[in-house]
Amino acid sequence: MTIHTIHTKPIDGQKPGTSGLRKKTHVFMEPHYLENFVQSIFDGIGGVNGKIFVLGGDGRYFNDRAVQVILRMAAANGAKRMIVGRDGLLSTPAASNLIRKRKTDGGIVLSASHNPGGPEEDFGIKFNVPNGGPAPEAITSAIYEASGSISEYRIAITGDVDISCLGKSKLLDMEIEVIDPVEDYVALMEELYDFDALRALFANGFTMRFDALHAITGPYAKAIFEDALGAPDGTVLNAVPLPDFGGGHPDPNPIWAKSLVDEMMSGDAPEFGAASDGDGDRNMILGRGVYVTPSDSVAVIAANTDLVKSYKGRVKGFARSMPTSAALDRVAEAQNFDCYETPTGWKFFGNLLDSDRAQICGEESAGTGSDHVREKDGLWAVLFWLSILAAKRQSVSDVMQEHWRKYGRNYYSRHDYEGIDSEAANGLMGALTDKLAELPGTEYSGRKITAADEFAYDDPVDGSRAESQGIRVFFDGGGRVVFRLSGTGTSGATLRVYIEDFESDPSKHDREPQEALAGLIEAADSIAEISKRIGRNEPDIRT
Ligand code: G16
Numbered sequence: 001m002t003i004h005t006i007h008t009k010p011i012d013g014q015k016p017g018t019s020g021l022r023k024k025t026h027v028f029m030e031p032h033y034l035e036n037f038v039q040s041i042f043d044g045i046g047g048v049n050g051k052i053f054v055l056g057g058d059g060r061y062f063n064d065r066a067v068q069v070i071l072r073m074a075a076a077n078g079a080k081r082m083i084v085g086r087d088g089l090l091s092t093p094a095a096s097n098l099i100r101k102r103k104t105d106g107g108i109v110l111s112a113s114h115n116p117g118g119p120e121e122d123f124g125i126k127f128n129v130p131n132g133g134p135a136p137e138a139i140t141s142a143i144y145e146a147s148g149s150i151s152e153y154r155i156a157i158t159g160d161v162d163i164s165c166l167g168k169s170k171l172l173d174m175e176i177e178v179i180d181p182v183e184d185y186v187a188l189m190e191e192l193y194d195f196d197a198l199r200a201l202f203a204n205g206f207t208m209r210f211d212a213l214h215a216i217t218g219p220y221a222k223a224i225f226e227d228a229l230g231a232p233d234g235t236v237l238n239a240v241p242l243p244d245f246g247g248g249h250p251d252p253n254p255i256w257a258k259s260l261v262d263e264m265m266s267g268d269a270p271e272f273g274a275a276s277d278g279d280g281d282r283n284m285i286l287g288r289g290v291y292v293t294p295s296d297s298v299a300v301i302a303a304n305t306d307l308v309k310s311y312k313g314r315v316k317g318f319a320r321s322m323p324t325s326a327a328l329d330r331v332a333e334a335q336n337f338d339c340y341e342t343p344t345g346w347k348f349f350g351n352l353l354d355s356d357r358a359q360i361c362g363e364e365s366a367g368t369g370s371d372h373v374r375e376k377d378g379l380w381a382v383l384f385w386l387s388i389l390a391a392k393r394q395s396v397s398d399v400m401q402e403h404w405r406k407y408g409r410n411y412y413s414r415h416d417y418e419g420i421d422s423e424a425a426n427g428l429m430g431a432l433t434d435k436l437a438e439l440p441g442t443e444y445s446g447r448k449i450t451a452a453d454e455f456a457y458d459d460p461v462d463g464s465r466a467e468s469q470g471i472r473v474f475f476d477g478g479g480r481v482v483f484r485l486s487g488t489g490t491s492g493a494t495l496r497v498y499i500e501d502f503e504s505d506p507s508k509h510d511r512e513p514q515e516a517l518a519g520l521i522e523a524a525d526s527i528a529e530i531s532k533r534i535g536r537n538e539p540d541i542r543t
Contacts, residue, residue: 084176
């Protein structure tokens with residue numbers, strides 16, 4: 001076996017976005033593309049000589065090939081050990097857990113999350129740091145810089161490594177340890193939650209559906225809900241991970257998990273429904289006849305931490321991304337806790353969790369999590385909800401009504417305009433930025449604007465500043481509209497418009513969100529000239 005040093009040239013566009021580098025799969029499969037980026041990760045973190053890493057992905061098309069390349073490159077670059085999920089599989093939260101538990105120097109996670117998979121669809125790769133979380137901006141910038149000056153990469157010339165069986169083997173001097181991708185994660189969940197109480201819930205006939213959308217959480221969900229907690233076979237749907245996720249988008253929202261939503265809205269719906277995404281870090285929560293927005297979900301979790309043994313009495317702070325609704329802030333205020341507002345991207349929670357300033361975090365983009373790992377965690381959120389339902393002995397709908405009665409309701413919706421022309425999208429954001437100063441005091445759809453700004457974040461722990469993180473427009477009465485461009489798409493641009501309004505009167509808590517928000521939706525269109533600038537009258541997705 002020999003080490004080859006391959007001469008290469010920088011490839012444009014290897015700039016990590018909101019969560020790692022995401023491109024069309026065929027782009028990753030072009031000569032040197034993956035290799036250049038992997039070597040840039042290695043160089044950007046100061047080399048891998050003598051270091052230990054976790055490696056795995058969500059099983060999407062090209063996962064198997066990429067794992068082999070990364071193993072051969074890690075060995076050629078002098079890594080000491082790679083801890084790999086069997087068959088190259090690991091959910092994102094499971095990888096985060098392993099990085100922390102095994103005290104490694106970080107990990108490489110292969111996923112494009114909720115984006116579809118397949119030769120014509122998306123692939124992605126991200127580096128997680130030793131705390132288990134996504135690399136912060138300073139590191140992603142160093143990786144990007146390395147990609148801009150790369151002239152060679154090192155790779156071992158050898159056949160494929162067998163990673164289909166548990167155990168240890170060697171590649172050059174590097175040890176490869178193949179582990180069960182599910183085991184450590186299930187053990188962590190058992191530490192956090194009262195599995196006896198959850199078993200009793202199912203033993204009493206509680207009904208649930210979990211849709212794994214043919215993505216990575218299938219085996220994890222089977223092991224937890226059906227094997228460990230005794231839920232009947234068939235509780236977990238679409239449990240077999242497929243390289244193309246069965247042709248769908250592994251995105252747990254009312255569009256891509258429509259059949260689950262339809263079942264939950266039907267007459268004989270189970271009591272609880274949930275879904276997760278491609279790599280297992282996102283979640284969707286449903287009850288019989290009710291969809292819980294991610295912003296409400298994290299608020300309900302935050303309000304009920306004392307119902308879960310591992311959180312009782314030790315939670316003192318929350319964090320949410322800026323576009324997430326202020327429902328979480330209301331819980332924090334009532335409990336006299338801190339609530340941090342960060343830019344979009346789980347990486348911004350890392351310092352807050354590490355410094356124990358926040359213990360529960362959430363994002364409107366279906367991400368909820370805590371300090372148990374440093375990624376958002378879909379199944380963790382589902383188990384938290386199950387624990388709430390088991391303790392309160394209430395339906396999801398009753399939990400929500402009670403929560404809104406106590407804290408008020410933040411009506412919320414996100415409108416996505418996908419695949420739009422990048423120039424038009426940048427033009428829209430630029431024009432909005434230019435008119436920020438003149439917005440306060442003006443009225444749109446009968447609502448007065450009280451403030452408008454471009455969001456920037458100063459990290460209270462390391463003092464770093466993140467600028468240009470989206471435009472916020474505030475209205476009287478607690479209304480808000482936020483505009484930003486997605487950092488996870490792979491074709492054109494995606495404009496996200498986040499609309500929120502506060503209602504304290506319980507007699508008005510039963511409205512349909514699109515209807516409750518109609519005035520602000522109209523205002524958002526006028527302020528940003530959406531239809532005029534991008535030529536669309538309707539968003540592609542409303543969550
Ligand atoms: C990633 C990040 C999240 C972020 C989401 C949406 O999620 O980890 O923190 O909220 O993207 O980002 P954007 O609005 O820029 O598309 P995931 O699940 O895709 O890794």
